[in-house]
Amino acid sequence: xxxxxxxxxxxxxxxxxxxxxxxxxxxxxxxxxxxxxxxxxxxxxxxxxxxxxxxxxxxxxxxxxxxxxxxxxxxxxxxxxxxxxxxxxxxxxxxxxxxxxxxxxxxxxxxxxxxxxxxxxxxxxxxxxxxxxxxxxxxxxxxxxxxxxxxxxxxxxxxxxxxxxxxxxxxxxxxxxxxxxxxxxxxxxxxxxxxxxxxxxxxxxxxxxxxxxxxxxxxxxxxxxxxxxxxxxxxxxxxxxxxxxxxxxxxxxxxxxxxxxxxxxxxxxx
Amino acid sequence: xxxxxxxxxxxxxxxxxxxxxxxxxxxxxxxxxxxxxxxxxxxxxxxxxxxxxxxxxxxxxxxxxxxxxxxxxxxxxxxxxxxxxxxxxxxxxxxxxxxxxxxxxxxxxxxxxxxxxxxxxxxxxxxxxxxxxxxxxxxxxxxxxxxxxxxxxxxxxxxxxxxxxxxxxxxxxxxxxxxxxxxxxxxxxxxxxxxxxxxxxxxxxxxxxxxxxxxxxxxxxxxxxxxxxxxxxxxxxxx
Numbered sequence: 001x002x003x004x005x006x007x008x009x010x011x012x013x014x015x016x017x018x019x020x021x022x023x024x025x026x027x028x029x030x031x032x033x034x035x036x037x038x039x040x041x042x043x044x045x046x047x048x049x050x051x052x053x054x055x056x057x058x059x060x061x062x063x064x065x066x067x068x069x070x071x072x073x074x075x076x077x078x079x080x081x082x083x084x085x086x087x088x089x090x091x092x093x094x095x096x097x098x099x100x101x102x103x104x105x106x107x108x109x110x111x112x113x114x115x116x117x118x119x120x121x122x123x124x125x126x127x128x129x130x131x132x133x134x135x136x137x138x139x140x141x142x143x144x145x146x147x148x149x150x151x152x153x154x155x156x157x158x159x160x161x162x163x164x165x166x167x168x169x170x171x172x173x174x175x176x177x178x179x180x181x182x183x184x185x186x187x188x189x190x191x192x193x194x195x196x197x198x199x200x201x202x203x204x205x206x207x208x209x210x211x212x213x214x215x216x217x218x219x220x221x222x223x224x225x226x227x228x229x230x231x232x233x234x235x236x237x238x239x240x241x242x243x244x245x246x247x248x249x250x251x252x253x254x255x256x257x258x259x260x261x262x263x264x265x266x267x268x269x270x
Numbered sequence: 271x272x273x274x275x276x277x278x279x280x281x282x283x284x285x286x287x288x289x290x291x292x293x294x295x296x297x298x299x300x301x302x303x304x305x306x307x308x309x310x311x312x313x314x315x316x317x318x319x320x321x322x323x324x325x326x327x328x329x330x331x332x333x334x335x336x337x338x339x340x341x342x343x344x345x346x347x348x349x350x351x352x353x354x355x356x357x358x359x360x361x362x363x364x365x366x367x368x369x370x371x372x373x374x375x376x377x378x379x380x381x382x383x384x385x386x387x388x389x390x391x392x393x394x395x396x397x398x399x400x401x402x403x404x405x406x407x408x409x410x411x412x413x414x415x416x417x418x419x420x421x422x423x424x425x426x427x428x429x430x431x432x433x434x435x436x437x438x439x440x441x442x443x444x445x446x447x448x449x450x451x452x453x454x455x456x457x458x459x460x461x462x463x464x465x466x467x468x469x470x471x472x473x474x475x476x477x478x479x480x481x482x483x484x485x486x487x488x489x490x491x492x493x494x495x496x497x498x499x500x501x502x503x504x505x506x507x508x509x
Binding site for chain 1: 341
């Protein structure tokens with residue numbers, strides 16, 4: 001799942017694809033690079049300029065329609081917590097609502113049900129949208145993430161969302177410090193063992209930066225290490241900035257696990 | 271009596287599942303299947319397979335190739351399967367249209383002349399019409415990236431083998447230098463010798479009709495060393 005931001009201020013790309021044509025170019029590039037999904041966002045995850053629902057719709061719905069027209073089979077996700085936005089982007093052709101703020105707007109799941117869309121249920125530790133963590137405490141962060149996302153998932157299903165179209169996301173760094181994100185990664189198998197497909201969003205995040213003491217732009221290696229561990233534990237969707245590298249990691253881990261054939265084997269077998 | 275003979279190599283890569291997503295040995299496998307189709311086109315009573323292995327013995331033809339010992343994600347089969355050369359033959363025969371009887375013999379890599387002759391005589395003495403399939407490779411020392419690195423002597427040695435296969439020259443194959451063949455990591459010396467000896471017996475004893483007298487009509491379908499090991503695919507028609 002490749003990240004496509006129509007924002008001026010997202011932490012990693014800093015507005016590089018804010019322009020609609022640039023965002024569409026990014027979609028073309030990530031599809032060529034091997035992405036199976038795109039995740040279009042109109043609001044920076046962290047604190048920043050106020051973007052109301054109307055502006056968020058203006059940024060995302062039009063792009064969704066353009067991508068839908070050009071890539072009929074691509075899975076289009078929109079990263080939003082607002083049901084008004086969800087409604088507009090589903091009408092424009094979105095397949096998946098990435099509720100990155102964990103059910104803050106309870107009507108978003110109803111929109112997913114109404115449009116037969118998929119839904120990502122995310123653990124935020126109870127934080128309001130765009131709020132950074134502060135002294136966040138958990139007795140057991142993994143248990144908390146599982147409990148919270150499963151409640152959201154079951155609620156979504158009870159509202160009519162297709163059970164096959166619900167994913168859960170422990171949401172690294174959302175309502176978590178670096179220790180807590182590392183523990184989620186280490187114990188991700190507990191989350192995949194629930195049977196719900198797990199989405200992880202690790203790409204270039206602060207827990208990688210703090211762990212390796214590296215600034216933005218130097219976190220790819222750490223991101224890929226966390227990606228490999230998550231893949232080993234059975235995560236199924238990876239929300240990423242770098243598609244080619246992620247695809248290589250996932251193919252490599254799948255081959256180590258034995259679920260994918262290597263591309264071309266000759267050594268020692270001639 | 272032997273009516274046809276065929277030669278195929280036995281790299282593990284002929285097992286399709288071992289090369290991953292890409293079928294690296296597709297052309298080689300096609301050549302092998304053509305050779306088997308040609309060798310069995312006259313409906314012989316039996317296909318007799320001879321391939322190199324650690325020991326000389328007969329093998330149960332119901333045994334499966336033991337592919338998993340080379341890898342893949344499949345589980346090892348319970349009990350041991352066929353040795354590589356016979357396993358490749360078994361697979362090729364399964365992939366071919368041949369559904370008739372099969373008999374599998376291994377010949378020790380270092381089998382001395384009497385052991386070669388003994389097996390060859392047993393095959394040649396039979397009354398049923400036989401397609402003889404010999405599994406063997408040339409030298410594995412044909413380049414910097416070859417399994418045995420490079421040995422300049424491999425090239426004339428393999429050329430001579432190729433010429434003998436192309437000419438239906440049973441004497442040349444019977445008289446290959448066993449010690450040199452071992453040094454050059456030649457994987458077909460003993461099997462080729464069994465084939466040549468058995469064919470020679472058949473041609474000599476039965477006076478099988480052939481335009482050039484006591485020589486089979488030979489066709490080489492493949493002769494190349496894509497990974498530093500020489501592979502030959504050939505057929506010999508004896509009538």
